[in-house]
Amino acid sequence: MKMITAKDYSNMSEKAAAYLLDKIKQAPDLTLGLATGGTPIETYKCLVQDHKKNNTTYQHITTFNLDEYIGVKAEDPNSYYHYMKEHLFDHVDIPKQQINIPNGMASDLEQECKEYEQKIADRGGIDLQLLGLGSNGHIGFNEPGTAFDSTTHVIELTQATREANARFFDKMEEVPKQAITMGIANIMKSREILLIVSGEKKSKALDRLLNGEIDPSFPASILKKHPNVTIIADEAVLKHTRVPSTFLQ
Numbered sequence: 001m002k003m004i005t006a007k008d009y010s011n012m013s014e015k016a017a018a019y020l021l022d023k024i025k026q027a028p029d030l031t032l033g034l035a036t037g038g039t040p041i042e043t044y045k046c047l048v049q050d051h052k053k054n055n056t057t058y059q060h061i062t063t064f065n066l067d068e069y070i071g072v073k074a075e076d077p078n079s080y081y082h083y084m085k086e087h088l089f090d091h092v093d094i095p096k097q098q099i100n101i102p103n104g105m106a107s108d109l110e111q112e113c114k115e116y117e118q119k120i121a122d123r124g125g126i127d128l129q130l131l132g133l134g135s136n137g138h139i140g141f142n143e144p145g146t147a148f149d150s151t152t153h154v155i156e157l158t159q160a161t162r163e164a165n166a167r168f169f170d171k172m173e174e175v176p177k178q179a180i181t182m183g184i185a186n187i188m189k190s191r192e193i194l195l196i197v198s199g200e201k202k203s204k205a206l207d208r209l210l211n212g213e214i215d216p217s218f219p220a221s222i223l224k225k226h227p228n229v230t231i232i233a234d235e236a237v238l239k240h241t242r243v244p245s246t247f248l249q
């Protein structure tokens with residue numbers, strides 16, 4: 001794993017977007033794994049600004065989102081489908097048929113997971129996966145205890161995750177209890193991973209990732225076994241994180 005440091009959230013977002021754009025320019029038919037949550041919002045904003053200014057094209061890009069809430073309609077402002085349209089897809093030239101997000105309204109969720117797996121496989125896997133870090137170490141919605149060899153599956157969200165995401169909803173009761181998420185094996189199979197982490201509240205999690213044991217009780221810990229992970233972290237998170245010197249470029 002290597003670490004790129006950023007001054008603050010904006011600077012982290014600019015660096016993350018520049019990193020992604022560099023890869024997109026090198027391989028315009030890239031298969032990108034995308035994340036939601038608060039952390040990537042400004043990264044997407046930078047991609048949109050770049051698209052407007054420099055015309056970087058997404059015509060041949062294929063995307064796979066990590067996860068989606070179960071029981072939230074696509075048009076609901078809290079669906080990850082809606083989030084992606086709002087923050088990225090409606091503002092760049094990616095063809096709709098190249099966008100993949102699990103369908104949390106599918107009547108047969110097991111079948112939906114299988115089909116999502118197949119779509120990823122048919123595309124030849126993910127080239128570059130963008131990741132955020134949950135405070136409890138979740139990646140995608142792979143909560144603590146999720147098997148490292150898991151593939152796309154239905155997950156019960158922990159109370160901590162529901163509380164962390166409650167800020168996007170009107171009431172706590174509206175926060176879904178389940179989601180579909182790519183598994184840890186899917187994430188680990190991506191050829192490259194870009195993990196973005198910002199803010200003091202993520203210090204404990206980043207510290208555990210960098211210094212703790214590799215253990216399913218902290219799903220992100222498996223990233224240490226991936227051969228090509230880049231972390232972009234801002235000063236606020238790094239202030240209370242012990243960074244082993246081997247991680248610094």
Ligand SMILES: N[C@@H]1[C@@H](O)[C@H](O)[C@@H](COP(=O)(O)O)O[C@@H]1O
Pocket residue numbers: 035036037038039040066067131132133134135139140141161165
């Ligand atoms: N499912 C998402 C993850 O993909 C995200 O990376 C993580 C961190 O979220 P945030 O960036 O809002 O801190 O939790 C969310 O619940």
